[in-house]
Amino acid sequence: MEAGTYLLKSVAILSLFYMVYFIFLRKDTLFTAKRHFFLFGIAAALFLPFVEITRTIVREAQVLQSNPVMDLSGNATDISVASEPEVVFNVWEIALIIYGIGVLFMLSKLTIQLISLLKLLRTYPSEKHQKYSFVKVGEAITPFSFFRYIVFNPASHSEEELKMILKHEQVHVSQWHSIDIIVGHMTRAVQWVNPFSWWYKKSLEENLEFIADNETVSQVPSKKEYQLALVKTSSPLLAPALSTQFYQSFIKKRIIMLNKSTSKRRNLWKLGFVVPALALFLWSFNVTEVVEYKQIEIVEPDSAVTSVIPSETAETEPIENKQPTTSLTKEVIEPAQIQAPPSALSKHTSLPSKTVAVKSNTKVKKTVDFRYTITKNTSNAQLDEIKAELKKEYNIDLKYKAERNSNNEIVAINISYDDNKGGSGNYSINNDDEPIDDFVFFLNEDGERGFWSEAQEARRAERMENREMERAKRMADRAKRMQERELEMVERKEELEKRQVKIKEEMKERMREMKDRQEEMIEREREMVRASNEMARRNNRD
Structure with a gap:
C-alpha cells in the first residue's frame, strides 16, 4: 500500500472517531468507556487501512481474432498504444516530503520532552510507598505523575490540599494513564497535518482528568473542598509535556463534570454509532475488485466480413430485427480479449435474412415513482x-x-x-x-x-434552530452562574482564611497577656514570701 493512500485512510478513520465522540459521547459521564473508545479509535486508524475486502466481478468477454485486423479496403492495420511520458517528480511527492519532515520534527520534539522528563526524575530522590514512587522537588512546578512516579513540591500546598492532590495522581498511576498520554502524543506526531488529531489528543487528556476527578471525589471527605482546591490552584505552573497534571486549563469543565449527574449505562449504545460508519468506510475505500472474464458464444451469420476495431475497447452496436421478441443491447467489451479464428468475427450490420436468438438472464424490475x-x-x-x-x-x-x-x-x-x-x-x-x-x-x-411540505419543513427547522439558540442561551447563563458561584466560593475561602489568621493572632495576643499575668503573679508571690521572711526574722530578734 502506498504511503499516501495509507495516511489518507488513517486520517479519515481517526477523524471519523472524533466526530462520533463530539456529536454523541462528549457530554456523557461514562469516562472509562470513552477512554476505551479513544484507544480503539487510535488502533483502528493504525490497522484498518491494511484491511482489504475482495469483490469478484464476472464479465463477459467477446471472442476476437488475434491476427492483424483488415479494414474494408484490405489494408493491414497495426494497433499500437502511445505511452505517456513518466513524470519523475510530482506534487504528491513534494507533499510527502513535507509531511515526512513534519513527522520527524514532531517525533524529535517528543523525544526531547521525554529526555527532559527522565532527567527531572533522576535529579531528585524518590520515596517508594507501595506501588507509588513519590518525588519531592524544590522547584515551582505543578504536581504531575508519570507511570509510577508522582512529582510534587510540598512547600507549595497546604496539608489538606496535598492529600487530595496525591489521591488524584495515584488514580492516574493506578490506571496507567501515562500510556494513553504517550499514545496520544505519538498519534498527533504522525498525523500532525490532521487538525482532528490535535483535538483528539486534547479530548483524550481531558477524559483522563475526568476519570481521576471522579475517582478522587469518592475518596476525599468533602466534594466542595476538592472543587475549591481546583479553583484555588488554577494558576498555570511549569510541567513536563508527557505527564498527567493536576492543574489543567479546563478547570471549569472539570467542575461541571464533577457536578453532572451520572449517565445511565444504557447510554453505552451510543458507542455503536461508529460501527456502521466504519463499515461504510471499508466498503467505500477498502474494496478491491477482481474482474473475471467468461467466454460467450456468438451465432455466426452466413457471410462473415472482417471489420476494423477502432480502439482498445470494442462495442457491439444495437441490432434490430423485425421479429418483435428479438433485440441485441449495446455491450462494452473489456480490453482483455480471447483469441479465436477469423470466422468468429462478423460485420456490425443488420441481418435481414437471419433471426438471431439471444439468451439473457437479466430480469427487468418495474419501478413505481x-x-x-x-x-x-x-x-x-x-x-x-x-x-x-x-x-x-x-x-x-x-x-x-x-x-x-x-x-x-x-x-x-x-x-x-x-x-x-x-x-x-x-x-x-x-x-x-x-x-x-x-x-x-x-x-x-x-x-x-x-x-x-417544503414550507412546513422550513418552519420546523426554524423552530428547532430557535430551540437550540434558547438552549445555548440557558447553558451560557448556567455556566455564568457556575462561574459566579466559583468566584464566590473562592472569596468565601479567602475570607475564611483571613478570619482564621486573625483568630490565631488574637489567640497569640491573649496567650502573651496570660503569660505576663502569670509572671506578675509569680513576682507578687515572691514579694509576699520575702515580706513574710522579713517579718519572721524581726520576730525572732524580738
Whole structure:
C-alpha cells in the first residue's frame, strides 16, 4: 500500500472517531468507556487501512481474432498504444516530503520532552510507598505523575490540599494513564497535518482528568473542598509535556463534570454509532475488485466480413430485427480479449435474412415513482381524480377532508392513505382563514412514501434552530452562574482564611497577656514570701 493512500485512510478513520465522540459521547459521564473508545479509535486508524475486502466481478468477454485486423479496403492495420511520458517528480511527492519532515520534527520534539522528563526524575530522590514512587522537588512546578512516579513540591500546598492532590495522581498511576498520554502524543506526531488529531489528543487528556476527578471525589471527605482546591490552584505552573497534571486549563469543565449527574449505562449504545460508519468506510475505500472474464458464444451469420476495431475497447452496436421478441443491447467489451479464428468475427450490420436468438438472464424490475402536488387552489374534483388514479394504478386508498375560505382556497385539510400492504400515513394542517402551503404526496423508487411540505419543513427547522439558540442561551447563563458561584466560593475561602489568621493572632495576643499575668503573679508571690521572711526574722530578734 502506498504511503499516501495509507495516511489518507488513517486520517479519515481517526477523524471519523472524533466526530462520533463530539456529536454523541462528549457530554456523557461514562469516562472509562470513552477512554476505551479513544484507544480503539487510535488502533483502528493504525490497522484498518491494511484491511482489504475482495469483490469478484464476472464479465463477459467477446471472442476476437488475434491476427492483424483488415479494414474494408484490405489494408493491414497495426494497433499500437502511445505511452505517456513518466513524470519523475510530482506534487504528491513534494507533499510527502513535507509531511515526512513534519513527522520527524514532531517525533524529535517528543523525544526531547521525554529526555527532559527522565532527567527531572533522576535529579531528585524518590520515596517508594507501595506501588507509588513519590518525588519531592524544590522547584515551582505543578504536581504531575508519570507511570509510577508522582512529582510534587510540598512547600507549595497546604496539608489538606496535598492529600487530595496525591489521591488524584495515584488514580492516574493506578490506571496507567501515562500510556494513553504517550499514545496520544505519538498519534498527533504522525498525523500532525490532521487538525482532528490535535483535538483528539486534547479530548483524550481531558477524559483522563475526568476519570481521576471522579475517582478522587469518592475518596476525599468533602466534594466542595476538592472543587475549591481546583479553583484555588488554577494558576498555570511549569510541567513536563508527557505527564498527567493536576492543574489543567479546563478547570471549569472539570467542575461541571464533577457536578453532572451520572449517565445511565444504557447510554453505552451510543458507542455503536461508529460501527456502521466504519463499515461504510471499508466498503467505500477498502474494496478491491477482481474482474473475471467468461467466454460467450456468438451465432455466426452466413457471410462473415472482417471489420476494423477502432480502439482498445470494442462495442457491439444495437441490432434490430423485425421479429418483435428479438433485440441485441449495446455491450462494452473489456480490453482483455480471447483469441479465436477469423470466422468468429462478423460485420456490425443488420441481418435481414437471419433471426438471431439471444439468451439473457437479466430480469427487468418495474419501478413505481409518482409525485402529486396539492396546492391551495386544488379543487375537490382534482382531489377525486388523484384518489381514483391512486386506487386504479397503485391500489392505494386515499381519504381527505378539506375546508375552504371565501376565495375557494383550502385553509384546512386532513388527508390520509392506506396502501393495503400494511403501510399508511396522514397529513393534517389548519391555518384558520389563511391558505395552506403546497405539499406533495410521493412514492419514490426506493419505496419511500408519504407527505412532504417544503414550507412546513422550513418552519420546523426554524423552530428547532430557535430551540437550540434558547438552549445555548440557558447553558451560557448556567455556566455564568457556575462561574459566579466559583468566584464566590473562592472569596468565601479567602475570607475564611483571613478570619482564621486573625483568630490565631488574637489567640497569640491573649496567650502573651496570660503569660505576663502569670509572671506578675509569680513576682507578687515572691514579694509576699520575702515580706513574710522579713517579718519572721524581726520576730525572732524580738
